[in-house]
Amino acid sequence: MNISKAAKAAGISAKMIRYYEEIALLPKAVRSAAGYREYFPADIERLKFIYQARQLGFSLDEIKILIQLWQNEQRHSADVKALAQQHVQQLQEKISQMQHMVDYLQDLIASCAGDESAHCSILDKIQHPDHHG
Structure with missing residues (x-):
């Protein structure tokens, strides 16, 4: 899905998605042949995770750690x-x-x-x- 649909699905703005990519909270999106960002269900799940962590007041640095822990099954x-x-x-x-x-x-x-x-x-x-x- 494109960035606007991803933003709507995750409940955040497209600007925030671009920012999260810029600071490496979210991996850089795959680009379509036309150069548009494409997002997949795993990206949306990660964005929702980030959103919820932000709602709980975690800092961006803390969220980076939380994501690492979340994705590490050996945590x-x-x-x-x-x-x-x-x-x-x-x-x-x-x-x-x-x-x-x-x-x-x-x-x-x-x-x-x-x-x-x-x-x-x-x-x-x-x-x-x-x-x-």
Whole structure:
């Protein structure tokens, strides 16, 4: 199938397919006699795998490792589990950082008069984060 049909079947854009080929997440497509990329069921399955891994927040480098493990029938599930556990830890750290941002912004919002005056404590704190007052 051509790139547009492959993109539709995999649920991603043709631009992303070309990018995944460029960074070697997906092997370069076979070309037809007319020079068009041709994709096969195994390519679509791989694209769907990549898409799902991206939805779970794995980085492109992590996805390369996941693909290698997925395609290696001699793999150890412990290796996959370790990668997933590491990813969960990274996600938890990001959640913690984001919760800190939310808490800080809520404090800023609470300190803002939110009236007609030009003075804005939110802007002041963004400009001078260590300034108290």
